[in-house]
Amino acid sequence: MTNDSTQHDACIVFHDAAVSRGGRTIWQHGSFAIPNGSVTAIVGTNGTGKTTMMKAELGLLPLAAGSITILGRPAGSANRQIGYVPQSYTSDIDSNLTAEQSVLLGLTGTQFGIHVVTKAQKAKVRQALAFTGIEDKAHLRLSELSGGLRQRVAIAQALVSDPKLLMLDEPLANLDLASQRAVVHVLARLNKELGMTIQVVAHDLNMLLPILTGAVYLLDGHPHYAAMNQVLDSSLLTHLYGTTVQVVTTPQGDMFVTPSPDEPEDVVPDTHATAEIAQFHHHHGAGDAGHDAGARTPAVRNDAGGAR
Numbered sequence: 542m543t544n545d546s547t548q549h550d551a552c553i554v555f556h557d558a559a560v561s562r563g564g565r566t567i568w569q570h571g572s573f574a575i576p577n578g579s580v581t582a583i584v585g586t587n588g589t590g591k592t593t594m595m596k597a598e599l600g601l602l603p604l605a606a607g608s609i610t611i612l613g614r615p616a617g618s619a620n621r622q623i624g625y626v627p628q629s630y631t632s633d634i635d636s637n638l639t640a641e642q643s644v645l646l647g648l649t650g651t652q653f654g655i656h657v658v659t660k661a662q663k664a665k666v667r668q669a670l671a672f673t674g675i676e677d678k679a680h681l682r683l684s685e686l687s688g689g690l691r692q693r694v695a696i697a698q699a700l701v702s703d704p705k706l707l708m709l710d711e712p713l714a715n716l717d718l719a720s721q722r723a724v725v726h727v728l729a730r731l732n733k734e735l736g737m738t739i740q741v742v743a744h745d746l747n748m749l750l751p752i753l754t755g756a757v758y759l760l761d762g763h764p765h766y767a768a769m770n771q772v773l774d775s776s777l778l779t780h781l782y783g784t785t786v787q788v789v790t791t792p793q794g795d796m797f798v799t800p801s802p803d804e805p806e807d808v809v810p811d812t813h814a815t816a817e818i819a820q821f822h823h824h825h826g827a828g829d830a831g832h833d834a835g836a837r838t839p840a841v842r843n844d845a846g847g848a849r
């Protein structure tokens with residue numbers, strides 16, 4: 542999978558990569574190549590190592606084995622070309638900053654010390670705020686903004702330095718439907734209009750389905766990468782999520798992933814033979830047994846059903 546031609550066009554290349562934390566292997570044997578210009582999700586149940594994967598890609602966590610190459614360089618060496626929006630961004634950000642000051646951090650790197658802000662930097666910040674649709678919020682403090690608007694500030698901060706790759710950890714978590722839509726719309730434009738490669742950690746795929754080209758899925762301790770048409774497979778997703786999942790296509794052609802409804806209790810077939818069920822009841826006298834069992838059959842079956 543990671544032959545020369547795919548590696549040439551690839552943004553992210555894993556080669557037999559593994560990560561351990563606290564002496565425990567989180568995932569291993571990751572070998573795949575993710576193309577430039579793609580929009581991929583990292584999918585997996587809680588604790589399978591999605592955030593760990595992003596941190597390994599950023600070189601923030603050492604690999605236990607193998608290698609990861611990002612934008613043609615070893616993980617960690619190309620971080621100037623990567624915009625990263627961590628998971629906790631919207632909750633633990635210093636809320637005294639204005640949206641504009643926060644986005645500026647994406648260029649200056651730190652809020653400490655005195656910075657002479659150039660006209661060019663100011664223009665870049667304005668551009669990033671405009672792209673994410675929050676130019677009119679520039680002078681508001683983060684504490685005055687909703688979670689959805691704060692997430693857009695976070696994205697503006699990550700994209701202000703013109704990264705080639707944008708990585709976002711759960712960017713839709715805790716956002717209402719309209720805010721989720723707004724964030725997905727920004728991601729779609731970044732990909733289509735600016736050609737940015739995007740990777741997103743996501744629990745729920747549905748909102749992102751229209752823009753996803755592929756997914757990395759963490760299954761049985763191994764990361765795998767596949768194009769979206771292969772990932773949207775009911776049995777794979779059922780295995781992945783650990784609960785029965787259906788892929789549904791609407792008449793309009795929209796696809797979504799949904800849990801299958803539980804089987805109603807009354808369609809569960811009763812596999813007990815009448816004679817077998819009769820043994821659950823006490824009978825007095827061997828002579829009555831056969832007769833009793835036959836006569837009571839309907840009541841016995843109801844008793845057994847009620848006990849379930």
Ligand SMILES: Nc1ncnc2c1ncn2[C@@H]1O[C@H](COP(=O)(O)OP(=O)(O)OP(=O)(O)O)[C@@H](O)[C@H]1O
Pocket residue numbers: 562563567585586587588589590591592593594
């Ligand atoms: N600092 C740490 N030291 C030791 N183990 C850790 C540390 N951080 C995370 N882990 C473990 O690594 C595993 C993967 O964690 P990670 O946060 O990457 O999972 P995740 O898939 O992003 O989970 P979630 O969906 O819950 O956010 C978990 O089992 C976690 O307990």
